Amino acid sequence: MSRPVVKAKGGGQEDDEGQAGAEAAAQAPAPAGTTDAAMGAAAAAVSNAPPGPPSLNWPDEPLDPEDERILRRKANPRSRVGSRYVWVHPDTRKVSLQVSSDALYHAMMRFFQQEAAKLRDILGSQPPVPSEKDIRAAIAQAMQEYDWTSWREVLRPQVQQLIQQACEGGAKDMWDVLRQENISLTWDSVATYARKFSMERAAELVGMRVNEDGAVVPAKNPKMRIDEDTRKALRKWLHDQLKAGQTWQEIANNLYTQGRQVGFPYMSDWRARRIARTEAAFSYNRGQIASLREGAIGKVEVIDGTQDEICAAVNHQIWTLEEAEANPLGHPLCSRHFIGIIE
Secondary structure (H helix, E strand, O other): OOOOOOOOOOOOOOOOOOHHHOOOOOEOOOOOOOOOOOEHHHHHHHHHOOOOOHHHOOOOOOOOHHHHHHHOOOOOOOOOOOOEEEOOOHHHHHHHHHHHHHHHHHHHHHHHHHHHHHHHHHHHOOOOOOOHHHHHHHHHHHHHOOOOHHHHHHHHHHHHHHHHHHHHHHHHHHHHHHHHOOOOOOHHHHHHHHHHHHHHHHHHHEOEEEOOOOOEEEOOOOOOEHHHHHHHHHHHHHHHHHHOOOOHHHHHHHHEOOOOOEOOHHHOHHHHHHHHHHHHHHHHHHHHHHHHHHOOOOEEEEEOOOOOHHHHHHOOOEEEHHHHHHOOOOOOOOOOEEEEEEO
């Protein structure tokens, strides 16, 4: 049986975004105006980092010192009788994740800036709000003018391609390790897995699914929707701004500045990095699992640290590949590692 994913607020997936959207327990302050908090030490550093791609500021959740030493050794001293261990060196993993997360970050930021520019024009053209009691109606009118289909039709295919690259990166890194153990693999099946996974994952992020015919269609009960999370957050942000006495033009100016920094947190540099880091790691780990499965390795040991309750609860547990596939991360910005067990 697969282990259930513990849900919590915020992250690379937001409040109710499922799987990697489960968050660690340790709270850290998020940028002003957000309804969710960045969790854990890594999340705090990402939230407070200066603008820029993830590789410029790359804090990882700390692992236990002994686990860090194990992952950096060429041979695992905790060998079992009749078992060997295989894993990707942390430095190799970090390089691959930085490339993948930077690509996702830039795609997210370009999209956020484009959409924020559209919103700025819409908000700046709204008529004055007569009184506080008219705020809700005014917000509804303004938001009705914004077309959300670009999240599905523009962002989704861009993210799909980058998720596939991240998944293939994880698969290749584990592939190289397995080849050193004289385990032969067929790349075609791993590549097919990456293509299928990326299509499903990108669709899932915007409340879609892939049907039996391979078409992307709306999901009946989506587990996650970064577009819907943004819609909810935008409605609340606009309400707070108007209630504080801001005019529509002032809000528009705050939303998208001349420096191309988006003032609305859910379209900001902070959120782009958060999504990029999480989705890159999520996809990378799924790729590793694909290579382990192709290498006929059926179990992994979870290395996840003890910095928060979600990670500590599974640290050093032995999982089947099905369990690992269902839980590639514990929460956004998670640094979960898998060690394959050759029996």
